[in-house]
Amino acid sequence: MKVLSGIQPTGRFHWGNYFGAIRQYIALQNNEQAFYFIADLHALTTVREPQVLSGFVQDAAIDLLALGLDPAKATLFRQSDIPEVTELTWLLMTVTQMHLLEKCHAYKDKKAKGIAADAGLFTYPVLMAADIILYDSNVVPVGVDQVQHIEVTRDVAQRFNTIYNKEVFVLPEPHVLSQTAKVPGTDGEKMSKSYGNTIEIFEEPKKLRKKIMAIKTDSTPVEAPKDPEACNVFTLYKLFASQEQQDALAARYRSGGMGYGEAKQSLFDAANAYFAEARDRRAQLVANPKQVEDVLQEGARKARAKGREVLDRAREACGLGRT
Ligand code: ADP
Numbered sequence: 398m399k400v401l402s403g404i405q406p407t408g409r410f411h412w413g414n415y416f417g418a419i420r421q422y423i424a425l426q427n428n429e430q431a432f433y434f435i436a437d438l439h440a441l442t443t444v445r446e447p448q449v450l451s452g453f454v455q456d457a458a459i460d461l462l463a464l465g466l467d468p469a470k471a472t473l474f475r476q477s478d479i480p481e482v483t484e485l486t487w488l489l490m491t492v493t494q495m496h497l498l499e500k501c502h503a504y505k506d507k508k509a510k511g512i513a514a515d516a517g518l519f520t521y522p523v524l525m526a527a528d529i530i531l532y533d534s535n536v537v538p539v540g541v542d543q544v545q546h547i548e549v550t551r552d553v554a555q556r557f558n559t560i561y562n563k564e565v566f567v568l569p570e571p572h573v574l575s576q577t578a579k580v581p582g583t584d585g586e587k588m589s590k591s592y593g594n595t596i597e598i599f600e601e602p603k604k605l606r607k608k609i610m611a612i613k614t615d616s617t618p619v620e621a622p623k624d625p626e627a628c629n630v631f632t633l634y635k636l637f638a639s640q641e642q643q644d645a646l647a648a649r650y651r652s653g654g655m656g657y658g659e660a661k662q663s664l665f666d667a668a669n670a671y672f673a674e675a676r677d678r679r680a681q682l683v684a685n686p687k688q689v690e691d692v693l694q695e696g697a698r699k700a701r702a703k704g705r706e707v708l709d710r711a712r713e714a715c716g717l718g719r720t
Pocket residue numbers: 404405412413414415416417418419539540541574578579580581587588589590591
């Protein structure tokens with residue numbers, strides 16, 4: 398399997414990103430090809446402060462490595478280090494039908510709200526198609542919201558193959574990331590940067606505790622029995638705790654006499670223990686930026702070598718360059 402996925406550096410990673418995506422990328426890194434990249438070109442459609450963007454990219458690389466992405470197994474790189482991807486984007490753009498892009502939700506949602514979209518946002522799915530096609534990827538792990546973009550990718554790849562009457566590109570399949578991991582945020586809605594309800598993976602402990610203590614709960618009095626399954630704190634606790642720990646806390650909920658503060662403290666302890674090793678690895682990486690840059694450079698070298706092959710195939714198929 399040739400696995401590839403990209404993640405946008407638009408903020409620090411939160412628990413939703415970890416359980417909904419990053420953990421699953423790491424689980425797939427033993428495949429014949431596992432390419433993961435930081436989608437900084439895509440992030441340009443929303444992050445317009447240069448220092449902020451480069452900080453997010455650096456943090457994304459450090460966080461992924463700290464969380465267990467192993468450069469000996471997976472290839473990690475910055476999207477913008479691969480100029481071949483923007484060249485392929487143009488080739489694909491020439492065979493992408495407008496109506497496909499008009500249907501894509503990022504653009505459609507903006508338009509529905511009356512917000513003017515840039516051409517970058519409109520053609521965002523074509524760059525994403527190039528990201529995938531450039532490495533002959535056949536499996537793309539993504540959240541449900543991105544499945545539409547994989548369909549566009551298949552369509553565009555197929556159209557190119559048909560127009561040039563050659564199997565130039567591989568058609569990728571989406572690998573839909575587990576929905577059981579739909580992590581709720583501090584307000585009970587889906588955890589998302591856009592809702593301001595996130596808990597960052599590497600939040601500083603004092604702030605982490607404060608955020609956890611502020612998680613929304615109902616007003617059942619301390620003495621009353623509580624239903625763990627109806628509580629946001631318990632849902633989050635389950636992500637970090639063993640079955641035994643979960644059963645023990647559930648019993649505390651049901652027997653009454655436990656306030657939400659106690660459940661929140663258990664969540665804080667469990668989350669801290671869960672990410673303790675990653676936090677140590679992160680501190681080492683922060684102290685060693687050269688090591689992180691080396692990983693990204695080596696990743697880009699490998700990705701470019703593969704990308705060049707596929708791009709040359711595409712250029713030849715459409716009659717570009719010397720004959
Ligand atoms: P955000 O919504 O915070 O902007 P992104 O859209 O950048 O997050 O998500 C990056 C990845 O993390 C995607 O694969 C997405 O499916 C996953 N993800 C984000 N939030 C959650 C969540 N609350 N639960 C499960 N997965 C999530």
